[in-house]
Amino acid sequence: MSPGQQIAHGATEHELSELRMLIEERTGICFDASRARFFNLRVEQHLREKHFERGTDLLRAMRKSNLEYEALLERLLTQETSFFRYPGVYEAFEKRVLPELHVKKFWTNPRTLRIWSAGCSTGEEPYSIAMTVSDSGSFADSWNAEILATDVGRLSLKHAHQGVYTGRSLNNVSEKQLATHFSAVPGGQQVKQRLRNMITFTQMNLASAVYVGRMDLIFCMNVLIYFSEERRRALVSRFYETLEPGGYLFLGHSESISKMPVKFQAIVLNDCILYRKPTAEEAQESVLVQEGRA
Ligand SMILES: C[S@@+](CC[C@H](N)C(=O)[O-])C[C@H]1O[C@@H](n2cnc3c(N)ncnc32)[C@H](O)[C@@H]1O
Structure with a gap:
């Protein structure tokens, strides 16, 4: 042509x-x-x-x-999403990550958990995160969870802010969660104010390096697949810098960072891989082990 x-x-x-x-x-x-x-x-x-x-x-x-x-x-923009899109990820989040952070941060004051949902689309992902935190006994009352949910699409953020959902997107929400966290409104089910208060929705382009402060957890699921290799590398390095030592990065199922120049620990659980940023001591130990082997 x-x-x-x-x-x-x-x-x-x-x-x-x-x-x-x-x-x-x-x-x-x-x-x-x-x-x-x-x-x-x-x-x-x-x-x-x-x-x-x-x-x-x-x-x-x-x-x-x-x-x-x-x-x-x-x-x-491809904005396909749903609540608890990968149930295995949320199970690992609830059963492994939250208890670990609970121990790690028990003595910190204020007890704040900072989570970033990067590429949140119409909001199902950050609301699923908020529900998981809210329903986990040890965190629910004694912790202050702040969720930053960002996307480049303004229309999807508007939908996310309204928090009204219907149809297939709710398939993985249990009856109990529906009764606890949603109210029926014309047009569907609206997330209750209590969960909405945990989330700040903001337009943000991941291609520009905007400072968001330190995060304990970053969810960036099904976003990197749309980027070039070079941009992927830059973004994963930025996520690494943004995470607190001991913090976790959650990616989509088809996304891997195996060849990236950052030293996440890959933890395989059920059908998902979690990426954990080592603490300074753990990073030091691994350098010493490697040097010992050389
Ligand atoms: C397929 S959706 C994933 C939604 C959700 N994370 C999930 O896994 O269900 C991809 C999202 O990434 C957003 N996105 C793509 N490029 C972006 C960029 N440069 N900055 C911020 N968001 C971006 C799109 O607008 C879209 O909402």
Whole structure:
């Protein structure tokens, strides 16, 4: 196909490539050959609905106005999610991670647990985290849990903030959780205020290094898969720096950090892998062991 040939509604191959680069440069989201069809169809739909005749018109508008840029970005985001998406992860969180942090932080004052849900989509993930903390006996009353939930998509954050859900997304919520943490409202089930108070929703682009303070836990599930290898590495290193020693990183099932330049301990539990940042003493011991072996 020649570079000037139009393949989407009014967009040439060259313009599509410019659009891809613009999105990747600003967000890290990479549309490689396996996602080209999805990308082209969404751009085509966008051009049609926004009445742009040619790809260059859209590019010009996006470079001039952030609103135009975000309008296309929203169309390109994959925001599939659900409550307790990987039940094994939440089981490991409840049975292994929370008790460990309980012991580690028992004497700290104030007893605060800081959790970041990075790429939270429409909110099911941070609400699942909040429910797990709230339902775990040892944490529920004596701890102050602060959950920061961020996403680049404004529309999904608006949904997350309202906290109203229906249908398949609630499949893994038990009857008991539904009765305890939700109220029936027109349009579905709304998360009760008590859980909503635990979460701060904020728009944040993971491709820009924004300081969020130290975190005990970071959930970044099914986000890295959309990034290039280079961006993935940069983000995982940032997560490592952000975590408290002894803190955990939770990734999606198909995401691995085995070849990354950071020294997480990989802990295999049930059907999931948890990544733990070693404490200073543990890191020192492992260096000594390695040196001893050399
Ligand atoms: C497939 S969803 C995952 C939602 C949830 N973490 C889960 O596993 O169910 C991926 C989310 O990552 C967000 N995302 C993609 N690129 C991002 C970026 N550069 N900064 C922040 N969020 C991003 C998308 O908007 C989307 O909501």
